[in-house]
Amino acid sequence: MDQIQAMRIFARVVEAGTFTLAADTLQLPKATVTKHVQGLEDRLKVKLLNRTTRRVTVTTDGAAYYDRAVRVLADFDELEASMSQVRSAPRGKLRVDVGTSIARLLIIPHLTKFQERFPDIQIDLGVSDRPVDLIGDNVDCVIRGGELTDQSLVARRVGNLDFITLASPAYLARHGTPQHPRDLESGHNNLIYFSPIAVRRYPLDFHRDGEIIEITGPSSLAVNESNAYTSALLAGQGVGQITTFQARGLLESGELVQILPEWSQPLLPVYVVYPPNSHLSAKVRAFVDWVVELFAADPLLQRR
Numbered sequence: 186m187d188q189i190q191a192m193r194i195f196a197r198v199v200e201a202g203t204f205t206l207a208a209d210t211l212q213l214p215k216a217t218v219t220k221h222v223q224g225l226e227d228r229l230k231v232k233l234l235n236r237t238t239r240r241v242t243v244t245t246d247g248a249a250y251y252d253r254a255v256r257v258l259a260d261f262d263e264l265e266a267s268m269s270q271v272r273s274a275p276r277g278k279l280r281v282d283v284g285t286s287i288a289r290l291l292i293i294p295h296l297t298k299f300q301e302r303f304p305d306i307q308i309d310l311g312v313s314d315r316p317v318d319l320i321g322d323n324v325d326c327v328i329r330g331g332e333l334t335d336q337s338l339v340a341r342r343v344g345n346l347d348f349i350t351l352a353s354p355a356y357l358a359r360h361g362t363p364q365h366p367r368d369l370e371s372g373h374n375n376l377i378y379f380s381p382i383a384v385r386r387y388p389l390d391f392h393r394d395g396e397i398i399e400i401t402g403p404s405s406l407a408v409n410e411s412n413a414y415t416s417a418l419l420a421g422q423g424v425g426q427i428t429t430f431q432a433r434g435l436l437e438s439g440e441l442v443q444i445l446p447e448w449s450q451p452l453l454p455v456y457v458v459y460p461p462n463s464h465l466s467a468k469v470r471a472f473v474d475w476v477v478e479l480f481a482a483d484p485l486l487q488r489r
Contacts, residue, residue, distance in 0.1 A: 210323040275467035276305030326459035344486035375423030380407040
């Protein structure tokens with residue numbers, strides 16, 4: 186039995202939580218995954234996993250073995266990279282997940298340059314505004330806005346985003362231009378909320394000179410994807426808030442109009458995030474460094 190392969194398979198099963206999901210992400214038959222884990226347990230003469238019909242859980246011995254195995258695999262990969270000069274020519278499949286507006290306006294338009302610089306990296310690009318489980322979904326890194334909640338992940342702050350309040354000229358012609366956030370609670374029932382998950386709507390936030398107003402009034406529309414949110418604004422569905430990065434071209438063309446400019450929102454930090462065992466991966470380092478360059482080049486992504 187290939188001990189390194191068995192170690193990798195065991196680590197994937199622990200991270201995925203099931204043999205089936207581990208087999209899918211490794212693109213191996215489930216029987217092969219099961220055989221390698223059983224062989225590993227037989228060789229070590231300890232039980233590494235508790236199996237149920239739906240999920241596997243790691244034993245005390247298995248947890249200790251997993252922690253050491255992850256470090257050994259990282260060291261092994263780094264050794265392989267240094268011997269094969271992968272540092273100078275990163276290669277392999279890179280699974281990335283990006284928020285929809287950042288993907289459309291920044292990553293995808295510049296992706297050709299990355300591919301020219303690193304032709305041996307194949308990118309699987311997931312585009313979504315929903316939270317992603319890096320370990321469970323076997324994703325190498327994500328780009329997301331907002332403060333981090335999982336302290337076990339490695340994060341590099343690449344920029345900041347500021348929000349402004351907007352509506353279409355057609356909407357303002359029908360309903361008038363609000364002069365104060367409280368006007369949105371009375372004469373402007375057509376508010377658009379962002380709702381990345383079904384149980385939560387983000388309020389419209391307004392900050393000025395220490396005063397904070399959150400508008401959570403009735404609305405006929407909540408959208409869970411930022412490009413669709415912008416489309417709703419353009420269609421005259423109501424008043425909403427998007428980043429200046431998203432709004433730049435639409436403000437210049439007059440398709441959207443900024444309202445209540447004296448009121449602001451706190452800056453939203455943007456991070457590129459990856460699992461701790463990915464820090465030695467040459468392809469992840471290459472992508473992260475490229476993302477840092479992209480964000481640094483655009484002043485609207487570096488608001489202070």
